[in-house]
Amino acid sequence: MGMVVRLRDPFMDWVRRIDEIINAVNFEGNTAKIDATGLTHKELNDLIRLCVEKGADKIILKNVCGQRYIGTRLYFPGKRVEIEIYGTPGNDLGMFMNGHRIVVHGNAQDGVGNTMNEGEIVVEGRAGDVVAMSMRGGRIFIRDDVGYRTAIHMKEYREKVPVLVIGGSSQDFLGEYMAGGVVLLLGLNSKKHRANYIGTGMHGGVIYIRGKVEPYQFGKEVGIVEMEEEDYRRVEGLVEDYLKFFRGKGVDEKLEVDEVMGEKFTKLVPVSKRPYGRIYTY
Amino acid sequence: MKMKSHLLPEFMIERDEERCDNCKVCVKQCPFGVHYYDEETGKVYSKEELCVGCQRCVVYCPRNALKVIPYPGHYRPNDYWHEEYIRDIKKQAETGGIILTSCGSARRAKVYWDHILLNASQVTNPSIDPLREPMELRTFLGRKPDRLEIELDENGDVEIKTELSPNLMIETPILFAGMSYGAISYNAFKSLAMAAKRFGTLFNTGEGGMPKDMREEFKDCAIVQCASGRFGVDPEYFNYSAAIEIKIGQGAKPGIGGHLPGEKVTATISSTRMIPEGTDAISPAPHHDIYSIEDLSMLIYALKEVTNYEKPVCVKIAAVHNVAAIASGMVRAGADIIAIDGFRGGTGATPKIMREHVGIPVELALAAVDQRLREEGIRNKCSIIVGGGIRCAADVVKAIALGADAVYIGTAALIALGCTMCQRCHTGKCAWGICTQDPELSKRLNPKVGAERAYNLLRAWSLEIKDVLGGMGINAIESLRGNRDHLRGIGLEEWELKVLGIKGAGE
Amino acid sequence: MINRVSVTDGRVTKEIQACAVFGVMDRSGRRFDGKMIIEAMKNMRVRGNGLGGGFAVYGIYPEYKDYYALHVMFQDDDPDLKQEVDEFLYRNFDVVHDEEIPTNEEANVVDPPLFWRYFVMPQKKGEDKKLSDDDYVVKKVMYINTCIDNAYVFSSGKNMGVFKGVGFPEEIADFFMLESEYKGYIWTAHSRFPTNTPGWWGGAHPFCILDWTVVHNGEISSYGTNRRYLEMYGYYCTLYTDTEVIAYAVDLLMRKQGLPIEVVAKIFAPPMWDQIDRMDEKKRKFYTTLRMVYAPLLINGPFTVIIAHHGEMIGLTDRIRLRPITAGEKGDMLFVSSEEAAIRAVCPDLDRVWTPHGGEPVIGRLNDVKRVEKVVE
Numbered sequence A: 001m002g003m004v005v006r007l008r009d010p011f012m013d014w015v016r017r018i019d020e021i022i023n024a025v026n027f028e029g030n031t032a033k034i035d036a037t038g039l040t041h042k043e044l045n046d047l048i049r050l051c052v053e054k055g056a057d058k059i060i061l062k063n064v065c066g067q068r069y070i071g072t073r074l075y076f077p078g079k080r081v082e083i084e085i086y087g088t089p090g091n092d093l094g095m096f097m098n099g100h101r102i103v104v105h106g107n108a109q110d111g112v113g114n115t116m117n118e119g120e121i122v123v124e125g126r127a128g129d130v131v132a133m134s135m136r137g138g139r140i141f142i143r144d145d146v147g148y149r150t151a152i153h154m155k156e157y158r159e160k161v162p163v164l165v166i167g168g169s170s171q172d173f174l175g176e177y178m179a180g181g182v183v184l185l186l187g188l189n190s191k192k193h194r195a196n197y198i199g200t201g202m203h204g205g206v207i208y209i210r211g212k213v214e215p216y217q218f219g220k221e222v223g224i225v226e227m228e229e230e231d232y233r234r235v236e237g238l239v240e241d242y243l244k245f246f247r248g249k250g251v252d253e254k255l256e257v258d259e260v261m262g263e264k265f266t267k268l269v270p271v272s273k274r275p276y277g278r279i280y281t282y
Numbered sequence B: 001m002k003m004k005s006h007l008l009p010e011f012m013i014e015r016d017e018e019r020c021d022n023c024k025v026c027v028k029q030c031p032f033g034v035h036y037y038d039e040e041t042g043k044v045y046s047k048e049e050l051c052v053g054c055q056r057c058v059v060y061c062p063r064n065a066l067k068v069i070p071y072p073g074h075y076r077p078n079d080y081w082h083e084e085y086i087r088d089i090k091k092q093a094e095t096g097g098i099i100l101t102s103c104g105s106a107r108r109a110k111v112y113w114d115h116i117l118l119n120a121s122q123v124t125n126p127s128i129d130p131l132r133e134p135m136e137l138r139t140f141l142g143r144k145p146d147r148l149e150i151e152l153d154e155n156g157d158v159e160i161k162t163e164l165s166p167n168l169m170i171e172t173p174i175l176f177a178g179m180s181y182g183a184i185s186y187n188a189f190k191s192l193a194m195a196a197k198r199f200g201t202l203f204n205t206g207e208g209g210m211p212k213d214m215r216e217e218f219k220d221c222a223i224v225q226c227a228s229g230r231f232g233v234d235p236e237y238f239n240y241s242a243a244i245e246i247k248i249g250q251g252a253k254p255g256i257g258g259h260l261p262g263e264k265v266t267a268t269i270s271s272t273r274m275i276p277e278g279t280d281a282i283s284p285a286p287h288h289d290i291y292s293i294e295d296l297s298m299l300i301y302a303l304k305e306v307t308n309y310e311k312p313v314c315v316k317i318a319a320v321h322n323v324a325a326i327a328s329g330m331v332r333a334g335a336d337i338i339a340i341d342g343f344r345g346g347t348g349a350t351p352k353i354m355r356e357h358v359g360i361p362v363e364l365a366l367a368a369v370d371q372r373l374r375e376e377g378i379r380n381k382c383s384i385i386v387g388g389g390i391r392c393a394a395d396v397v398k399a400i401a402l403g404a405d406a407v408y409i410g411t412a413a414l415i416a417l418g419c420t421m422c423q424r425c426h427t428g429k430c431a432w433g434i435c436t437q438d439p440e441l442s443k444r445l446n447p448k449v450g451a452e453r454a455y456n457l458l459r460a461w462s463l464e465i466k467d468v469l470g471g472m473g474i475n476a477i478e479s480l481r482g483n484r485d486h487l488r489g490i491g492l493e494e495w496e497l498k499v500l501g502i503k504g505a506g507e
Numbered sequence C: 001m002i003n004r005v006s007v008t009d010g011r012v013t014k015e016i017q018a019c020a021v022f023g024v025m026d027r028s029g030r031r032f033d034g035k036m037i038i039e040a041m042k043n044m045r046v047r048g049n050g051l052g053g054g055f056a057v058y059g060i061y062p063e064y065k066d067y068y069a070l071h072v073m074f075q076d077d078d079p080d081l082k083q084e085v086d087e088f089l090y091r092n093f094d095v096v097h098d099e100e101i102p103t104n105e106e107a108n109v110v111d112p113p114l115f116w117r118y119f120v121m122p123q124k125k126g127e128d129k130k131l132s133d134d135d136y137v138v139k140k141v142m143y144i145n146t147c148i149d150n151a152y153v154f155s156s157g158k159n160m161g162v163f164k165g166v167g168f169p170e171e172i173a174d175f176f177m178l179e180s181e182y183k184g185y186i187w188t189a190h191s192r193f194p195t196n197t198p199g200w201w202g203g204a205h206p207f208c209i210l211d212w213t214v215v216h217n218g219e220i221s222s223y224g225t226n227r228r229y230l231e232m233y234g235y236y237c238t239l240y241t242d243t244e245v246i247a248y249a250v251d252l253l254m255r256k257q258g259l260p261i262e263v264v265a266k267i268f269a270p271p272m273w274d275q276i277d278r279m280d281e282k283k284r285k286f287y288t289t290l291r292m293v294y295a296p297l298l299i300n301g302p303f304t305v306i307i308a309h310h311g312e313m314i315g316l317t318d319r320i321r322l323r324p325i326t327a328g329e330k331g332d333m334l335f336v337s338s339e340e341a342a343i344r345a346v347c348p349d350l351d352r353v354w355t356p357h358g359g360e361p362v363i364g365r366l367n368d369v370k371r372v373e374k375v376v377e
């Protein structure tokens, strides 16, 4: 065929120089406001990074619509920035994020907190697939539902235990290959959880599910165990935070911790740390 | 159920009673428990059914008393029901499991390197003497622009206007392939890092993270991998590197993940991978954030974001059927370097069925990819590294002439450290201290000595490459790159010559 | 030169590609211009790479609504080529009107072919009289596409049209002036990230057969099985894309065999056996039979498709949802998209936005929306 076709890089080709887009930024004290209208993914992140380098510790993003990797290019060990997002952030929100806090006033897409290291993400809405994939530290709170493969391969190491709280329900493969961390699925708006293959391949961590869920919905590598005192305490703490974040923002003002805690909780843990040890021969 | 094993031994041990003085060195050396000392008779004996043929005892026997040879007994010869099939069936009947093995494919299949011959200058242009004249192997890996825009100021000074993508500079077109700390011992891992640093090339962390204590010292010569398991992956890891490699697949086991069994996840491995001690480290088959080419693009740019666009991003795939089209997509997705691992590529553990039956030879894959990228006019947008069974400097030269920018060596590097290709890495009992996490065994490899051996190999091959280049009348490696005119095929069919893009010998 | 590989050659390489998809429908039947979908596609630019973009629009030719609208591209400047096609069409159809498809000379596209449209009615003769109008049109279109080099019919439905080519979707829209020239009640669009045959305008998507169009994201791994099964039913794949195979499968199952989309969705993306094993007897028997009979049409591997024909737009993903889909609605407007942000970019205040489960279709019908939940439970 031998047809030479220009290589076009949709990610880089439309990127303007900082001085061409700097007008989108508005600095007030240590707060930077950025109007994301018409900014490409990289441009927005260029500006966010610039603001942080210039000393901003709070960044407010307006009119975000699909821009990816917000929070990713902020590897400044020791620094902690708060980012507020209005609109719909794009995929991989807070991917690899290291210690910052993001609040989304709206929905998020796929890959929220992908391989996130530290920090906190709060989404006042729903999120897409692979939320908290390979997450290894920090906390994520999603007010409503999440998609497929949530918390897939989440991991923990010593005191670094990632936490994911979902107010709504999840789709299939929640906690697949999960190797550590805590997932709390509240199911506040659903009669019954629909997810199948929950915890398939799970070999670490714990999943708490509030509300009705049948044994066949679990992968064969998970076991159901009794909720202990300690579990209730942990869950209650997370529910408190959840309500603190979302009460009046889509969650009933009057919803109390006790009411949430009144439902039945199912606790899932892996049957083995070594789920696939016995399928090989040497 | 316990049952009697029907397997025949694979090796036979001949102990020369005259020479052996029962010093018990072999008893100590053998991690597989083959040799034992009988107090009663005061003599050393062997259980040869346990022997894997690693030859450690033979090398270390102070009296040269041992010989480890293939077991001479066999079933009635049968060209179809080859012994290997009989053996595997018996093994599976006894266990019901997937047969696990390691290293690269051992099956008989055409080795294209061996059907390609190199050229040399005679009469019409001179060869160059590499010992006395400059012979350059320096190589840059990464995306290159289509053209360079420059500006001349009134003093005649030249200013480069084009923004260059980050590139890697190496002093020989040979890099150490990704082998994780976990698959190999800390000492083996460190040996390669040290050798790479000293020689001016790069090593690759594999997917097991980078030990904290090595980050500062080796950050400029490490390609750090981001694989499906995301082990030991955090922003610091990415930023302490020369480049990042997204590992999609591996020649020894295309399309499947893997796992480091819990017993190998020791304290230091657990802290490097950042998972609890003793848990299986499972690498999923795919990256769960990459289910398609535009997702690959998404991860490539995520990695560029997290490193502030300062590092090239490489994407490594196994050589599979549609490799050329896939490679084109990878370049268009933003990969600065693409690495292709042929089906001979090694591994610390793989199901035998994958090792022996999946993937294609890297020679053909390379030729197809290079040609395809040229046809599309995007070859300069990426560098190509190939690996998967590069055995000698001649293989390197042939790879570069077919179109590679550089090669990855894994198995060859381990052989330099002491590996004897016994294919038992997955047992974790490597007698040579390479593929093991047993502290007693890893101690057998001193990183200083290991580094010296690996360095020597790089040196020796580089000298050989220079020799061959000189013979061709070429004094800079870039003039060999993609120069298929210097290759001829022997014993190849028309279609094979066509895929390789070379003429037959005499043509 | 279009390089066509012989259709029965089992050794062709399939195209591998991925992309962004978007669909919008006004279920009241109101027609609207292309501005919305163009903006939405722009929002997802990074999902493509500028090597293909395309649109399908329904309701654009009300004045010729009873005629098949054939969109033809001529890859060659050779006047004889167009004459050959003209003669063929005039011989086999009653052509009420034909004209060049209006294009914008200024658009940022490279080497566009010549585009022409013909509004036609079948003129069946002899043996062909036994064929239905639809089958007759398919047959003649197939003839042009496989036997006349460098001419390619890429749209053949009534009162609808496909517009596609090499470039980012917004560039293709600009080239065909979609924003100002056309109004439709369903628009679907595709942005391509191909890894194969990049330079051919006909290779872009949507793929169209009669008024059925398919846009698709993902690379299916069952392609060979699906294609060879469809070949038994006389479908010859000429483009070697997943999209083409899915379109033919839809044509076979829905148009020819009359199965409803709810069932077709379960053929493409059936429940897992362990789920089937838990069903009540009637359902178990139904799904077991469905999987037995249509096993070769299970579409395995990642896909999101948006299928449209008059009156209906359907979004569907594979059964383990390896590709993204988001649905949204606002009044009578129904959206399906690869990303929510693209919907929000054109309709910020949605009444509802949701992500359907893998294998469960989102179906938009003229003033009758059946939601996923009703279909499955």
Ligand code: SF4
Pocket (backbone or CB within 6 Å): B013, B029, B030, B031, B032, B033, B034, B035, B050, B051, B052, B053, B054, B055, B056, B057, B058, B068, B431
């Ligand atoms: S050291 Fe190796 S070769 Fe020697 S007996 Fe043990 S397994 Fe066999």
Ligand code: SF4
Pocket (backbone or CB within 6 Å): B054, B102, B103, B414, B418, B419, B420, B421, B422, B423, B424, B425, B426, B429, B430, B431, B432, B433, B434, B435
């Ligand atoms: S690394 Fe060790 S175990 Fe693996 S093949 Fe080499 S010698 Fe054998």
